[in-house]
Amino acid sequence: MQPIADNNVWYEAQNTEDECIAISQAFGLGDSIDLDSFAYACLEDNPGLHTVGGGINPPLTCSTDNSCPNEHRTKMDNKDIPCGQQAATRSICPCAHIVSSPIPTLSEWGLIALAVVLCIVGIVGFMVIRKRKAAV
Numbered sequence: 247m248q249p250i251a252d253n254n255v256w257y258e259a260q261n262t263e264d265e266c267i268a269i270s271q272a273f274g275l276g277d278s279i280d281l282d283s284f285a286y287a288c289l290e291d292n293p294g295l296h297t298v299g300g301g302i303n304p305p306l307t308c309s310t311d312n313s314c315p316n317e318h319r320t321k322m323d324n325k326d327i328p329c330g331q332q333a334a335t336r337s338i339c340p341c342a343h344i345v346s347s348p349i350p351t352l353s354e355w356g357l358i359a360l361a362v363v364l365c366i367v368g369i370v371g372f373m374v375i376r377k378r379k380a381a382v
Contacts (some may be wrong), residue, residue, distance in 0.1 A: 249339040253315035259340045260289050266308035273338070275304040286321050288314035289338040293324055296334040306338070 250256050260266050266279045269289065280292075288309035291302040309318075324335040352360065 248341060250342050254312075255342075256315040256340050257288065257309075257312050260308040261310050261312075266306060269308075269338070270304070270306040273302050273306070275302060275306055278305040280305045280307045281310065283311045284309040285311050285314060285317050287323050288318050289340060290318070290322060291336045291338065293327075293333045293335045295332050296329040296336060298329050300329070302336055302338065 250259070260269060263279070263281055266281050267277050270276060270279050275291075280287075284307060287307040288311075290307050292305060292307070294303040296303070318337065322335065322337055324333050327334045
């Protein structure tokens with residue numbers, strides 16, 4: 247997964263009650279959310295005593311202010327408070343699946359054709375070597 251860079255996509259992913267609840271449920275936080283016109287809090291958890299690798303404190307905060315993703319990136323609530331201190335806040339960055347291009351492979355018929363070509367090359371090579379030996 248890779249964080250979404252587009253602020254509009256981020257905003258549209260969390261700006262309604264249903265979307266915010268769906269994200270909250272995905273993180274196991276239940277249906278309790280805080281949705282309002284927050285300037286800096288779009289997809290962040292409740293302040294608390296966080297530990298590195300620890301959980302997310304409910305309720306999840308979402309915003310209906312379309313400036314939020316841009317403002318959140320640089321001015322999120324409690325941004326300078328590190329994990330392990332009481333007022334630390336975690337930001338939940340929305341992510342998208344990284345689309346990878348498929349690796350080309352040979353089908354069964356392609357493998358059969360390759361085997362036939364290699365057999366022909368091998369037979370021709372054997373005949374050329376045999377002919378050279380006979381001429382010597």
